[in-house]
Amino acid sequence: MTIPPFDPVSEQEIRVVSAQLGRPARGVVGIAARCACGNPTVVATAPRLPQGTPFPTFYYLTHPSATAEMSRLEAGQVMVEFTHLLAEDPAVRDQYARAHAAFLADRAPYGDVPEIADVSAGGMPTRVKCLHALAGHALAAGPGVNPIGDLALERSAWSPERCECTDPGAALADDGAPAA
Template identity: 70%
Template sequence: MTTPPFPAPTAAELAVVSAQLGRPVRGVVGIAARCACGNPTVVSTTPRLPDGTPFPTFYYLTHPAATAAMSTLEATQVMPELAALLETDDDVAVGYLAAHRAYLADRAQFGEVAEIDGISAGGMPTRVKCLHALAGHALAAGPGVNPIGDLALARASWSPEVCRCDTPGAALRDETDPSA
């Protein structure tokens, strides 16, 4: 399980995340989960971006194969199925509320932002709105913390245990070593 505080990300890790996203990273404070090869899979971000924008998504899924897998689940109507569990399975609903609270507590370690007070991500604690956010939280916090994120990961065509990176281990290379 990985929870804050995280070690500061290296320049190499930020470069990998920027390549994964296809844009420069913003407000990254740590690598919250990694691929089997060591590359970032989930980053944690400040609750207020450097430009002042409130940003509730503390755990942000960045790995292209993981994001594609969550998009596929969303496109195949898995979200309504998982949302129905909140109405029919008390254990899932209670676990999801606890996940929401844990998410807020993790983010609060990096500051409070009035505009997003009480707002976590992915629809928690009452809806299933974004599997990307829920899977990111599940990967960062570990199994058993976010039941909906865990279920989404179990259904996904991607696993953090199998590297599907374009450049495996790129974040682990020493950028000052020309042979790396």
């Protein structure tokens, strides 16, 4: 599945993402997934940041509750379990390789960066390295594309269908404007 071009990112969306991250957002080319309230959950980031640094993590998880939950899973050794699954299940391994290819195809229109030409994120296609990146990809691409990202989201106590934003007043309406 290839993600279509993103709508232009509004200044309000950049403010929300910056607040989520606790630092200025960099290189955002689109909002790839949203919370139930409309706030960004995953941003698509240019493969080369404005100051020139290569950045392979095209899908970057920004939602504080989602990132906290992926950190909790990582601390609970879920990556070890998923790494064993990847090693033992050829179907999961094949789908994970397809997820890697889909990730690279999604990122390609946003710039050719030779330093990261075959690098996706989260350890794809051969290992499980970062649940944040894999969950971000799964949220952006939808169910069935990234099997490890899907498993992380299933295991998570967080859900994109339920708003857990700390500042609901910062929520965005469907048109990207601040919600009333």
